[in-house]
Amino acid sequence: MTHVDFEIGIIGGGPAGSALASYMAQAGHSCIVLEQEHFPRPHVGEALVPSSNRVFQDLGLMEQINQQFRKKYGSAWASPWFGPAYTRFAEREQPGVDHSYTFHVDRAAFDLLLLQHARKSGATVIEGARVRKVDFAETNQPRIDYTVEGQESSVSVRLVVDASGRKTLLGNQFKLRIQDEVFDQYAIHTWFEGYDRSALVNHQATYEDEFTFIYFLPLPNSWIWQIPITDTITSVGVITQKQHFAKNRAEREAFFWNCIESSPHLAAALRNAQQIRPFTDEGDYSYAMRHISGDNFLLIGDAARFVDPIFSTGVSIALNSARFASQDILQAFAHNDFSKASFKTYENTIRRGTQNWYDLITLYYRLNTVFVSFAQDDRYRSDLIKLLQGDVYDDETPIVLELMKNYVREVEEDKQNYMHALLGDLTARAFSPAF
Numbered sequence: 001m002t003h004v005d006f007e008i009g010i011i012g013g014g015p016a017g018s019a020l021a022s023y024m025a026q027a028g029h030s031c032i033v034l035e036q037e038h039f040p041r042p043h044v045g046e047a048l049v050p051s052s053n054r055v056f057q058d059l060g061l062m063e064q065i066n067q068q069f070r071k072k073y074g075s076a077w078a079s080p081w082f083g084p085a086y087t088r089f090a091e092r093e094q095p096g097v098d099h100s101y102t103f104h105v106d107r108a109a110f111d112l113l114l115l116q117h118a119r120k121s122g123a124t125v126i127e128g129a130r131v132r133k134v135d136f137a138e139t140n141q142p143r144i145d146y147t148v149e150g151q152e153s154s155v156s157v158r159l160v161v162d163a164s165g166r167k168t169l170l171g172n173q174f175k176l177r178i179q180d181e182v183f184d185q186y187a188i189h190t191w192f193e194g195y196d197r198s199a200l201v202n203h204q205a206t207y208e209d210e211f212t213f214i215y216f217l218p219l220p221n222s223w224i225w226q227i228p229i230t231d232t233i234t235s236v237g238v239i240t241q242k243q244h245f246a247k248n249r250a251e252r253e254a255f256f257w258n259c260i261e262s263s264p265h266l267a268a269a270l271r272n273a274q275q276i277r278p279f280t281d282e283g284d285y286s287y288a289m290r291h292i293s294g295d296n297f298l299l300i301g302d303a304a305r306f307v308d309p310i311f312s313t314g315v316s317i318a319l320n321s322a323r324f325a326s327q328d329i330l331q332a333f334a335h336n337d338f339s340k341a342s343f344k345t346y347e348n349t350i351r352r353g354t355q356n357w358y359d360l361i362t363l364y365y366r367l368n369t370v371f372v373s374f375a376q377d378d379r380y381r382s383d384l385i386k387l388l389q390g391d392v393y394d395d396e397t398p399i400v401l402e403l404m405k406n407y408v409r410e411v412e413e414d415k416q417n418y419m420h421a422l423l424g425d426l427t428a429r430a431f432s433p434a435f
């Protein structure tokens with residue numbers, strides 16, 4: 001076997017990279033994690049879905065996470081036209097998941113926990129390591145070139161795993177990245193201390209504090225998230241299309257407050273709370289890759305695909321991509337075969353799951369009232385909760401998605417249907433193949 005410094009080189013120490021490093025180190029394989037930043041550091045994506053629990057259980061992290069972070073029992077959606085509509089994870093037993101809840105997390109603390117666990121599991125972790133490129137010239141011995149505090153270095157490995165997040169290092173190096181022409185959302189978000197969370201639903205008796213809340217705005221294809229981080233700290237963000245997003249920071253902050261003002265109760269409550277973090281904005285969320293594996297490399301997490309933040313898919317996909325990738329990687333080592341064909345199961349699984357997420361999100365943007373209708377219908381509620389739990393990887397096209405697509409098609413074609421006027425314009429090519 002060719003001599004290398006490490007068997008696996010992982011670019012990025014976020015949830016995907018850290019989880020995979022723990023899987024591999026616990027299986028006895030040497031791996032190095034090269035993380036550009038120094039942890040802890042803040043990050044968006046603070047609400048999880050229950051399928052993430054399988055990874056925590058695999059890695060021996062469930063008890064620690066259970067003690068450290070706030071529980072999330074479900075999600076809720078509301079708008080000026082409906083709601084709140086609740087979906088509770090406990091309504092459906094989830095195979096392989098021991099808890100009927102997941103978590104709201106401070107990503108700085110959560111990501112640090114995962115990275116520290118990778119270290120404890122035996123992975124070598126270097127923070128402040130800026131990867132410049134990966135050289136695949138040497139057969140079965142790619143070299144990762146990086147710098148730490150201005151000092152150049154390199155490491156040889158058998159397998160390179162790109163977990164660089166939305167930086168998509170290998171995606172850019174190989175020109176694999178395809179920007180989504182339909183979803184072009186931008187976000188501006190911050191944290192508030194002492195905010196009355198029930199204000200979002202006008203203090204209705206049905207308000208439940210342990211839920212992620214999504215509130216649709218009158219502005220087309222725009223919405224607010226509300227995520228409880230601690231008993232007193234709440235993450236609030238506004239998502240909108242690129243065309244509505246202001247060009248400079250002052251205008252963006254004004255845009256945030258203008259959106260909040262569309263719900264007077266919410267606006268009053270936030271004005272009475274204390275903003276404890278500066279506004280952060282980011283965009284160009286949605287993209288895919290032409291392929292997410294090749295000879296001696298694969299992409300996981302956001303480096304492989306990002307759809308849209310509305311159903312809290314990001315961290316779940318990151319963690320589950322590490323789980324699925326680890327299975328193919330172990331087989332690759334068992335057969336000493338690191339060709340693209342060795343990662344076929346992983347690639348097919350992730351593409352299937354992310355496409356199902358994409359279809360669900362497309363439906364919601366196209367006609368969010370149909371989502372609420374299906375969620376409140378006992379015939380379909382359990383199947384819809386299955387998707388919201390993150391179990392999207394098994395079926396090529398879940399039946400409930402097909403039924404929802406058919407319903408939306410009927411609304412699109414019938415201008416006399418009272419819902420026709422509620423159709424969103426973001427996804428006019430709603431059911432064309434995404435990529």
